Amino acid sequence: MLVQASQGQSGSAHVVVLGNEKGGSGKSTTALHIAVALMKAGQRVATIDLDCRQQSFTRYINNRQAWARRTGIELELPVHRCIKAGLTMQVADNENSELTQFTDAVSDVERTFDFIVIDTPGTDSYLMRLAHSMADTLVTPINDSFLDFDVLGTVDPQTYAVTGESHYAEMVRDTRRKRRQLDGASSDWIVVRNRLSMIGSRNKQLVADGLKELSFRLGFRSVDGFAERVVYREFFPRGLTALDDIDETTLGTKPSLGHVTAREEVTSLLRQLKLPLDERGRRRAANRTEWFNSVDKPLEVHDILGA
Numbered sequence: 001m002l003v004q005a006s007q008g009q010s011g012s013a014h015v016v017v018l019g020n021e022k023g024g025s026g027k028s029t030t031a032l033h034i035a036v037a038l039m040k041a042g043q044r045v046a047t048i049d050l051d052c053r054q055q056s057f058t059r060y061i062n063n064r065q066a067w068a069r070r071t072g073i074e075l076e077l078p079v080h081r082c083i084k085a086g087l088t089m090q091v092a093d094n095e096n097s098e099l100t101q102f103t104d105a106v107s108d109v110e111r112t113f114d115f116i117v118i119d120t121p122g123t124d125s126y127l128m129r130l131a132h133s134m135a136d137t138l139v140t141p142i143n144d145s146f147l148d149f150d151v152l153g154t155v156d157p158q159t160y161a162v163t164g165e166s167h168y169a170e171m172v173r174d175t176r177r178k179r180r181q182l183d184g185a186s187s188d189w190i191v192v193r194n195r196l197s198m199i200g201s202r203n204k205q206l207v208a209d210g211l212k213e214l215s216f217r218l219g220f221r222s223v224d225g226f227a228e229r230v231v232y233r234e235f236f237p238r239g240l241t242a243l244d245d246i247d248e249t250t251l252g253t254k255p256s257l258g259h260v261t262a263r264e265e266v267t268s269l270l271r272q273l274k275l276p277l278d279e280r281g282r283r284r285a286a287n288r289t290e291w292f293n294s295v296d297k298p299l300e301v302h303d304i305l306g307a
């Protein structure tokens with residue numbers, strides 16, 4: 001019921017899921033960047049953290065809220081829910097409690113928000129699979145190394161040609177198939193290369209070639225995401241993203257060229273994700289920008305006289 005109710009039907013939120021069974025690939029970092037980008041585009045965004053134990057996404061959002069309060073800067077915040085881990089000795093009871101929280105979280109927001117961005121843990125679990133089967137857009141960040149590539153496919157050690165598909169890829173194939181059977185909808189799967197080295201290397205080219213070959217077999221789109229940059233690591237304690245204002249007050253530190261280029265690559269990633277931004281959202285964003293611009297300006301004489 002839950003799955004049917006939240007699959008991008010009209011009037012229902014578009015579900016973006018960040019998933020990769022490999023830990024530390026950039027899911028939580030990318031999740032916040034996508035959520036903030038969507039809010040800046042005027043979309044109504046709810047976020048859900050399924051990583052009950054680590055809760056990095058939740059902490060990232062809490063840090064953003066605290067930084068906004070501390071500095072008086074206006075930072076967009078999503079309506080957020082964190083699913084708490086069941087703590088009884090019974091696995092089935094824990095899964096039940098987590099499922100109920102998740103179902104409630106989705107049904108609370110699916111009719112009133114444009115997007116739900118869901119961050120998942122880097123381990124296989126019932127909830128993580130369920131989220132994958134709900135995805136209208138599945139975003140899988142992977143670090144640019146064959147160790148991370150290994151969750152998607154295997155390669156020949158001599159030639160680096162793709163020799164097979166791995167467990168996470170099979171799980172995604174399975175959840176996408178079930179989804180198609182359920183309501184005929186197909187989800188868009190995008191594998192995003194993360195922490196790209198800024199210099200060309202043989203490894204970088206080989207991983208790109210391998211992903212291209214796998215993308216045909218598995219039906220995903222492979223796109224370049226973020227370069228390896230210190231700024232992405234520094235954002236977390238303040239809850240910031242590369243899309244927030246690049247000035248010293250917002251950043252709490254001197255802006256650098258890294259901030260500017262990071263912003264360009266985040267904007268480029270969002271474009272490549274091809275998320276369905278609706279016209280009302282675009283208008284909301286345009287009105288807000290106009291309003292922000294006008295409050296900075298002193299009142300014109302005719303504004304005063306014409307009032």
Ligand SMILES: Nc1ncnc2c1ncn2[C@@H]1O[C@H](COP(=O)(O)OP(=O)(O)OP(=O)(O)O)[C@@H](O)[C@H]1O
Pocket residue numbers: 022023024025026027028029030051054056120121122194195196226227228229230232233236
């Ligand atoms: N493009 C990048 N450049 C530099 N550091 C990055 C980049 N992307 C992510 N990181 C850093 O890599 C680490 C892992 O990122 P993140 O927590 O987003 O991954 P994750 O997939 O959510 O991990 P987990 O599976 O543990 O939940 C963090 O220390 C983060 O700051």
Ligand SMILES: [Mg+2]
Pocket residue numbers: 027028029051054056057119120121
């Ligand atoms: Mg994470």
